[in-house]
Amino acid sequence: MFSLRFFFILSLIGFPFGIQQSLHAQSETPGHVFLSEPSETVLAGFLPTDRSIRVEDGLPLESPVPPAEEPFASDPDEPSVSKRSPDLKSLMKPRFDSSAEWEPKVNGVGISSYDLSMKLPVYPIFGPPPPFINLGYSFTQIDAPAAMDLPQSLNEFSFGMSWMRRIKEKWMARYTLNGAFASDMNNTSSTAWQIRGGMFAMYRPNETWNFAFGALATGQSDVPVLPVLGAIWQPRPSLKVNLMLPSPRISLLLSETEQRQHWAYVGGGFSGGTWAYRRANGVGERLNYREWRFVLGWESTPPKKPGSFGSSGTTLNAEIGYVFGRKFEFDNSVPDIKIDNTLLLRSGIRF
Numbered sequence: 001m002f003s004l005r006f007f008f009i010l011s012l013i014g015f016p017f018g019i020q021q022s023l024h025a026q027s028e029t030p031g032h033v034f035l036s037e038p039s040e041t042v043l044a045g046f047l048p049t050d051r052s053i054r055v056e057d058g059l060p061l062e063s064p065v066p067p068a069e070e071p072f073a074s075d076p077d078e079p080s081v082s083k084r085s086p087d088l089k090s091l092m093k094p095r096f097d098s099s100a101e102w103e104p105k106v107n108g109v110g111i112s113s114y115d116l117s118m119k120l121p122v123y124p125i126f127g128p129p130p131p132f133i134n135l136g137y138s139f140t141q142i143d144a145p146a147a148m149d150l151p152q153s154l155n156e157f158s159f160g161m162s163w164m165r166r167i168k169e170k171w172m173a174r175y176t177l178n179g180a181f182a183s184d185m186n187n188t189s190s191t192a193w194q195i196r197g198g199m200f201a202m203y204r205p206n207e208t209w210n211f212a213f214g215a216l217a218t219g220q221s222d223v224p225v226l227p228v229l230g231a232i233w234q235p236r237p238s239l240k241v242n243l244m245l246p247s248p249r250i251s252l253l254l255s256e257t258e259q260r261q262h263w264a265y266v267g268g269g270f271s272g273g274t275w276a277y278r279r280a281n282g283v284g285e286r287l288n289y290r291e292w293r294f295v296l297g298w299e300s301t302p303p304k305k306p307g308s309f310g311s312s313g314t315t316l317n318a319e320i321g322y323v324f325g326r327k328f329e330f331d332n333s334v335p336d337i338k339i340d341n342t343l344l345l346r347s348g349i350r351f
Contacts (some may be wrong), residue, residue: 091130095119103323106342108157109150110143111289117158119321129165134178135338137262148190148337150328151277151287156182160196172202180219184277187284191331192276194219200228209233212244220274242267256303259313268292270325288329293344295321 080186097117104110117136124130136158144150160178167173176198200214210232218226230244238253247269254262272290279285297320302313321344328337 092121097350101346107339108145108337109169113140134160151184154275174200186278187276191286261301265297268294286331291322291323292325293323295319314351317348
């Protein structure tokens with residue numbers, strides 16, 4: 001079982017390298033280029049890393065965000081609509097995100113999870129960036145002694161939308177709304193359903209600082225509302241200091257070529273989830289799992305293209321970490337179960 005999980009995690013890292021040469025050999029379709037100077041903002045960095053409450057819109061970190069205008073309005077100084085058709089293709093390109101995590105056994109409990117999400121752009125009738133439809137699936141496996149009466153297999157299906165619009169020259173607003181069904185598939189009562197969402201204001205006074213203010217409804221009983229507050233500071237292109245709560249991170253650029261950027265980072269935060277399940281005696285229950293993390297990671301991304309929308313390549317990342325403060329909580333007056341600290345292995349791919 002250890003070798004199987006380890007192989008799965010490594011395969012997520014290795015898969016893109018097998019296809020990367022063929023991707024580079026193909027001609028890239030350029031993103032939409034705007035005549036006005038694009039203003040950049042940080043998007044995904046303003047959200048928690050907890051997979052159960054993450055509602056990203058699929059845009060990469062520091063994606064250029066154009067002014068709110070019709071992307072295909074006719075202009076005598078610009079190419080015709082027929083010549084600009086590849087721009088629509090770039091705008092409407094789906095985004096995919098997959099990851100795998102493994103925490104080895106301690107106190108007889110081992111946890112592994114596998115996540116897959118897809119972001120589908122909706123036609124940008126109000127101008128770019130377009131609204132996104134977000135679809136996701138997560139599978140969590142808990143390997144624990146029968147005496148703990150914990151579920152073995154947990155599933156989560158999520159569906160929602162997200163949208164970001166410019167308010168003023170330096171202000172952006174972002175809205176998200178997601179619904180989720182999280183269960184062991186035996187308990188399908190109302191406790192398995194969760195509503196999540198958030199509203200954020202993002203302010204970029206200059207090229208160095210980004211600020212965010214807002215709140216996120218998690219759909220979870222133990223942490224129903226999570227504040228989103230903080231800043232991201234990038235004093236130079238090779239250093240990013242993410243001061244966003246609850247998941248700060250410091251990233252350093254290790255190397256760069258025309259095709260790839262390689263980053264190392266150190267960070268923290270919390271993770272977990274909430275699921276409905278049925279105990280061995282047939283009673284319906286809801287499980288909350290929480291843990292805190294300290295991670296060291298590597299990320300490989302395509303270089304950012306000024307003036308273009310979205311990313312034209314594959315992003316890879318791998319992490320090793322230390323998890324602590326681990327606890328299972330229950331709704332029906334059942335004592336909490338605390339387990340000791342352990343290690344974490346994680347890998348992911350986004351394209």
